[in-house]
Amino acid sequence: MAITAGGSLNSVAAPIQQTLASNYIDFTGGTADWNQQYLPDLMEKEAEVFGKRTVSGFLAQVGAEEPMASDQVVWSEQGRLHLSYLVTTGSTGTTVTVTKDADGNTPGTDVYTTKDHGIRLGDMLLLADADKTLTAWVSGVNSTTGVVTVKTYASTQMVSGGIADGASVNCLVIGSEYIKGTTGRANTNMPKFQSFDNKPIIIKDKYDISGSDASAIGWVEVSGEDGQTGYLWYLKAEGDTRSRFADYLEMAMIESDKATGSQLNSQTIGGQTGNVTGTEGLFAAVESRGNMSSGVTGVNAATDLAEFDAILAEFDKQGSIEENMLFVNRATALAMDDMLASMNSYGAGGTSYGVFSNSESMALNLGFSGFRRGSYDFYKSDWKYLNDRATRGLINDRNTSGAIRGVFVPAGVSTVYDQNLGKNLKRPFLHVRYRASNTESRKFKSWITGSVGAVTSDLDAMEVHYLSERCLVTQGANNFMLLN
Secondary structure (H helix, E strand, C coil): CCCCCCCCCCCCCCCCCCCCCCCCCCCCCCCCCCCCCCCCCCCEEEECCCCCCCCCHHHHHEEEEECCCCEEEEEECCCCCCCCCEEEECCHEEEEEEEEECCCCCCCCCCCCCCEEEECCEEEEEECCCCCEEEEEEEEEEECCCCCEEEECCCCCCCCCCCCCEEEEEEEEEEEEECCCCCCCCCCCCCCCEEEEEECCCCCCCCCCCEHHHHHCCCCEEECCCCECCHHHHHHHHHHHHHHHHHHHHHHHCCCCCCCCCCCEEEEEECECCCCEEEEHHHHHHHCCCCEEHHHHCCCCCCCCHHHHHHHHHHCCCCCCCCCCECCHHHHHHHHHHHHHHHCCHHCCCCCCCCCCCCCCCCCCCCCCCCEEEEEEEEEEHHHHHHHCHHHHHHHCCCCCCCHHHCEEECCCCEEEEEECEEEEECCCEEEEECCCCCEEEECCCEEECCCCCCCCCCCCCEEEEEEEEEEEEEEEEHHHEEE
């Protein structure tokens, strides 16, 4: 009986070594193209062409993480100790009206209540415009309007002394003077403090793979930032999803904004309807309560010493934190290196070699990681998030006028009053609050569902879920500065 071989077999032996449709494997996937003669040289190791792709780590360097068990975190910050205001002079140079305090807060709003200011009868004031500085005594304060009546110590009043009516004048309370035999103060100045709040947001992500794909042969050796390695491609994909989610946790804390208005109310997602509220991130906090280099005269991202000194002058007006950390993009880092290198007398006429052994064969280091100027210490670090084309670097490339080139972060801790705990606490200026209790921690949750591996349902797939609920607390934002 004759035996007929199947026409679709590709393993029929040939009498000589040659490529035939009946004896060679089709690597192209086609049904008619059998002309590939050689096996491919498969490079098993996946090429890592972008270096370290993750951008998280900034908050780990400058802050801390603490649990909380509520939907809102509220903290209070001390006001200034001394009384200083922006005032407007009135008629005949005998009265002044407080318009703002030294931080720009308007009477009756912000930190103020019904009492417009802290100037009292008998106070001594320094009044200064662009040309003159006068010492004055408070002879009366209108309890209804808050208008202050002043008399200068010089024989001339403000107008004849060089300060015109209706002028914008800076005012500082420097003490008081009372006549013999008088009673004490009629009223007191209570400490002013500002209260701030933030709320956590829920951040989610997910990875899934079918059971068939999870059991397939992998031909490429993979690796990733999350430690995954091997020939199973789904390990690579799950690890990348986890690493990307970790970056989301940090980027959301840096870039988020609180929602204003009602446009995000009554939104439906995940089968639920509610309000999308947002949360205050680092950049938003510094923009609203801190310092921006664009608002400082003579500052352009600290590219020379004079501009850097203008930044120091701003810090002198605030908390004067001695140690600060600079996280900057590449262009600003190089500009700072050039600025500091120009201070080297040897660098002007040529290259200075090793500092200690002065060896020409030593590797030349043109970068600086720290320096001291005035009474401040600064530690500079490149911030990958601002450089990477796949993160903030892409946004900065497009919006060059509003690009964020770096941030000054004060080191150390600040003392604040925690309204939940009812006491003063020392905490880093930046710290993340995440929801947690004795039974549930939402700092970084990860769980697996499906029938692949541990069976939790009849779904023929593995689903990996990620969740976190957190917010950023930016304390003492007046000590921060954004370089833009």
